[in-house]
Amino acid sequence: MNHPNPGIIAPGVSPRQPSSFLFLVSRIKRFLLRRSTVLTVMLMNILTVAVSVVIPQRTRMPEAVGMARNEISPEQFPVLHSLGLDHILTTPWFAGILGLLLLCLLLSLPGQIRKAWNRTVRHGEETAEGRGGDCLPARSGDALRPGLRNHGLGRITEGNQCWRYYRYRWSWWGNPILHLGLVVIVAVSLGTALTGQRGVLRLIPGETHRAGDGWFAEEHGAVVGPLFLPGTVTLDYLLPEFWPGGELRRLSSGLRWGTTADSANRVTLDVSVPLTIMGLRWYHGTDFGHAFWLTVTLPNGDHRKTRLDLPYPERRGKAGYGNFRVDGVAYPIKAKYYPGEAGSPGQTAGLRLYLRLGEGQGPVSADCVLGPDRSGMLGQYRVRVDEVRPWTSIVISRQYGIALIFFGFFLVVAGGVLLYVVPPREVLVPLDGQDVRSCFGGCVPPDAVVASMTSFSKSCQDAIDPDLDEQPVSH
Amino acid sequence: MPSIPILMNNPLAIDILLHWLAVSGYIGGSLANSYGIIFRHDKAERLGCGLMTAGAFVHGIALLWRWHASGHGPYLAKYEVLSSSAWVCVVIFLICRRLSPVLRLASLVVFPASFLLVAIGLFTNPAIKQLPPTFRSIWLVFHVGFYKIALATLLIGLSYSVLTIAKNRSSCPWLRRLPGTRELDRFSYRFAGLGFLFWAIAMLAGSIWAFQSWGRFWAWDPIETWSLMTWVCFGLYLHLRRFFGWSGERAAWMYLGCFVLSVISLFGVGLMTASIHSAYFQ
Numbered sequence: 001m002n003h004p005n006p007g008i009i010a011p012g013v014s015p016r017q018p019s020s021f022l023f024l025v026s027r028i029k030r031f032l033l034r035r036s037t038v039l040t041v042m043l044m045n046i047l048t049v050a051v052s053v054v055i056p057q058r059t060r061m062p063e064a065v066g067m068a069r070n071e072i073s074p075e076q077f078p079v080l081h082s083l084g085l086d087h088i089l090t091t092p093w094f095a096g097i098l099g100l101l102l103l104c105l106l107l108s109l110p111g112q113i114r115k116a117w118n119r120t121v122r123h124g125e126e127t128a129e130g131r132g133g134d135c136l137p138a139r140s141g142d143a144l145r146p147g148l149r150n151h152g153l154g155r156i157t158e159g160n161q162c163w164r165y166y167r168y169r170w171s172w173w174g175n176p177i178l179h180l181g182l183v184v185i186v187a188v189s190l191g192t193a194l195t196g197q198r199g200v201l202r203l204i205p206g207e208t209h210r211a212g213d214g215w216f217a218e219e220h221g222a223v224v225g226p227l228f229l230p231g232t233v234t235l236d237y238l239l240p241e242f243w244p245g246g247e248l249r250r251l252s253s254g255l256r257w258g259t260t261a262d263s264a265n266r267v268t269l270d271v272s273v274p275l276t277i278m279g280l281r282w283y284h285g286t287d288f289g290h291a292f293w294l295t296v297t298l299p300n301g302d303h304r305k306t307r308l309d310l311p312y313p314e315r316r317g318k319a320g321y322g323n324f325r326v327d328g329v330a331y332p333i334k335a336k337y338y339p340g341e342a343g344s345p346g347q348t349a350g351l352r353l354y355l356r357l358g359e360g361q362g363p364v365s366a367d368c369v370l371g372p373d374r375s376g377m378l379g380q381y382r383v384r385v386d387e388v389r390p391w392t393s394i395v396i397s398r399q400y401g402i403a404l405i406f407f408g409f410f411l412v413v414a415g416g417v418l419l420y421v422v423p424p425r426e427v428l429v430p431l432d433g434q435d436v437r438s439c440f441g442g443c444v445p446p447d448a449v450v451a452s453m454t455s456f457s458k459s460c461q462d463a464i465d466p467d468l469d470e471q472p473v474s475h
Numbered sequence: 476m477p478s479i480p481i482l483m484n485n486p487l488a489i490d491i492l493l494h495w496l497a498v499s500g501y502i503g504g505s506l507a508n509s510y511g512i513i514f515r516h517d518k519a520e521r522l523g524c525g526l527m528t529a530g531a532f533v534h535g536i537a538l539l540w541r542w543h544a545s546g547h548g549p550y551l552a553k554y555e556v557l558s559s560s561a562w563v564c565v566v567i568f569l570i571c572r573r574l575s576p577v578l579r580l581a582s583l584v585v586f587p588a589s590f591l592l593v594a595i596g597l598f599t600n601p602a603i604k605q606l607p608p609t610f611r612s613i614w615l616v617f618h619v620g621f622y623k624i625a626l627a628t629l630l631i632g633l634s635y636s637v638l639t640i641a642k643n644r645s646s647c648p649w650l651r652r653l654p655g656t657r658e659l660d661r662f663s664y665r666f667a668g669l670g671f672l673f674w675a676i677a678m679l680a681g682s683i684w685a686f687q688s689w690g691r692f693w694a695w696d697p698i699e700t701w702s703l704m705t706w707v708c709f710g711l712y713l714h715l716r717r718f719f720g721w722s723g724e725r726a727a728w729m730y731l732g733c734f735v736l737s738v739i740s741l742f743g744v745g746l747m748t749a750s751i752h753s754a755y756f757q
Contacts, residue, residue: 046711057695
């Protein structure tokens with residue numbers, strides 16, 4: 001019921017909920033569409049990402065471990081950790097900022113589509129004044145027309161008020177297409193981050209990973225559980241190939257997989273050549289190296305068994321490095337190894353493992369050099385290399401919507417091409433003797449079009465009045 | 476002076492020799508061109524352009540020679556990255572200048588900057604590096620190629636931003652002869668738009684390559700992150716110009732900041748931090 005005086009609410013009558021809700025929605029929408037809001041959200045995104053560059057970020061996935069070698073420990077910087085600043089990109093507040101950006105983009109889309117529609121399909125919806133652009137002092141629209149046609153501008157008649165000349169009319173859609181692409185990328189990326197699953201297997205030749213066994217490393221989105229591998233996988237062999245200089249040229253593995261106990265399918269998996277197996281995407285990890293099974297004998301006679309996985313060096317002749325701790329050993333053990341000249345992971349002849357005992361950058365308290373099946377003293381600890389085998393990693397993932405993200409990128413590029421390579425141009429010639437208005441969308445490419453704003457405007461001016469020597473007035 | 480047979484047996488020596496030849500052309504070209512533009516000496520300007528073209532030709536042969544010797548494109552190691560980036564900048568600028576002579580002013584910045592890139596590259600290790608297995612993808616070629624094109628267009632835009640600032644702040648007679656700041660400013664805006672576009676294409680190709688090689692389209696790797704920041708900053712620049720009416724010196728300073736960010740993304744981050752991209756700039 002409508003009250004006669006909208007400013008007064010009658011006793012016992014509650015305010016109309018839908019209208020106040022709609023009012024709130026429209027206020028929020030207006031706020032999100034404000035230029036300053038959009039600018040602030042963009043700045044917030046830039047700043048957040050910049051902070052993630054400055055503060056070392058924690059990571060769990062082995063392919064990124066090398067990047068995080070300077071990561072900070074939560075114990076050292078509890079405040080940073082509690083704010084999530086050591087893992088910014090996986091914090092809810094970063095998702096919130098991205099969500100805000102998505103909302104701004106989404107809400108601005110209808111307006112942009114409307115504008116493009118009006119300019120390309122429903123001619124004459126906007127007045128010449130409302131379109132902005134550059135204004136040329138008019139003398140005679142008739143004098144302009146031949147010049148406009150010479151510059152490739154076609155004509156559309158808009159009622160009795162003005163004639164509209166245009167070029168690359170459909171490029172007005174560049175803006176909405178570009179922003180739609182951004183919406184698709186941000187929305188699907190958020191979806192992928194929430195639903196993606198990824199697991200890493202670290203295998204040695206002959207080793208079998210069974211369904212339900214734990215991953216070497218895994219990560220999953222907030223709305224899904226860890227990835228489940230519905231079958232077994234066995235690494236049959238690992239085959240690295242090297243360039244003459246000793247750098248890795250190719251890395252491939254022979255895998256056996258099956259979803260039932262007696263099924264065995266063989267595939268060869270290469271780096272950069274992913275396969276789809278059991279409905280999951282399989283990638284060969286880019287890392288491999290040697291695993292050392294060590295027995296450390298403590299001064300009291302206790303034995304400690306440990307496995308040390310060291311990455312293959314950048315090239316033969318260089319060393320692969322790693323640090324590890326053993327229960328009962330006072331200091332961390334720093335390890336490096338030289339794989340020997342043979343290079344093949346199966347060949348361990350010439351392979352040397354260097355162990356050092358020491359804290360951080362402090363002095364080395366003991367060191368020793370060991371080969372396969374050899375033992376030696378590392379200070380007061382006896383260390384024996386029981387076995388050396390090669391290892392590699394297989395990455396298995398399930399992600400939805402990746403093709404959509406690339407499609408979003410394509411839309412951004414397509415919108416950018418329309419805006420900046422074939423920018424829309426239009427000139428409105430009023431029939432009532434008012435100023436002629438030229439309007440150029442986006443930017444223009446470095447060809448003859450580049451000079452268009454100058455030479456085109458000038459030629460228009462010349463067409464109007466050859467003696468006129470005025471600069472175009474910006475609006 | 477080594478004899479020709481010795482040179483022919485050493486692909487690196489030929490490569491370096493050709494590069495120095497190209498650099499000589501670039502130095503001469505930059506000097507003559509700048510003299511010609513500043514002192515309105517058409518003959519010197521034409522000579523400068525001719526020398527730059529000759530330098531780019533020799534430089535192109537050097538890059539092709541290296542491609543042949545290494546078996547991969549010039550996008551691995553600092554030497555190759557800097558050299559090929561400089562070549563793309565010079566060639567793209569020469570093409571643009573040919574199509575639109577009004578762009579000739581940008582040569583005041585583009586030519587010396589390109590010469591500087593090659594020269595810095597020549598002081599790094601020229602040894603040929605071999606492609607790691609993840610680098611064998613056609614998407615990598617697009618990824619790298621479009622970043623170079625983006626750098627070239629941004630460098631041309633930078634020239635106009637620098638000229639806008641110089642014209643506003645200095646009363647040198649030759650600066651007074653330049654077109655108005657409004658005109659100069661518009662060029663930097665247009666090339667920023669093109670750079671923004673090419674940067675986006677490069678990121679797209681890179682994300683497809685990353686998905687193929689590592690199973691992720693985006694890994695927040697430091698170089699990726701800096702690249703995204705650069706792109707968003709240029710997006711911000713375009714937004715500020717379009718919707719907030721930024722122009723003139725204020726916009727030119729912002730362009731300068733964005734350009735510095737792009738140089739850090741392309742050449743600096745690889746030196747500062749470990750990254751899955753590191754192999755290309757070590």
